[in-house]
Amino acid sequence: EVHLVESGGGLVKPGGSLRLSCAASGFTFSIYTMNWVRQAPGKGLEWVSSISGSGSYIFYADSVKGRFTISRDNAKNSVYLQMNSLRAEDTAVYYCVKDEADWGQGTLVTVSS
């Protein structure tokens, strides 16, 4: 069974940084593209970033390009999202997603002074 467990969320001031982690289990992690998707309060779903199994291919939403960095450690079955220069509009629940069927429970990021 696939398990995806996010951590690292919290309250941060505008301009601050956070690093989200996602620990994966139950599948061959290194062969799957991993994704981050977020949902702001009262809003819909927004894809944030993806990284291929080898880490060779990386994509970002325009809204986070230049501020967020996705990475992975296949030895640790983990994917990360380094978030810098955070803005109020980055406030959301961030989900680690393997594919359409497998989502973590999410971690809340709140950007507020």
Added chain:
Amino acid sequence: DIQMTQSPSTLSASVGDRVTITCRASQNINNWLAWYQLKPGTAPRLLIYRASSLESGVPSRFSGSGSGTEFTLTISSLQPDDSATYHCQQYHSYPWTFGQGTKVEVK
């Protein structure tokens, strides 16, 4: 980027009613479409994948259809527990994109 246009944005129906939600893609996505149910405080629940395949454990009153650019999610007999927001998503290509959501109210 592929735009996903979902309609209606809200709907209100009675228990037992048949409900249909439409999602339109700005270009051909074949059948790479998923439907999710969202409730506050919980992770998105996959209902339908590959446009028409029912996810394991999802009640059979949910069904999906369509291919190419036009897709529908149908709830054949609306139940109180179906009160939620529903989103479509294309995963034909990156960036993944989602419909704006349909809030379903059960009278």
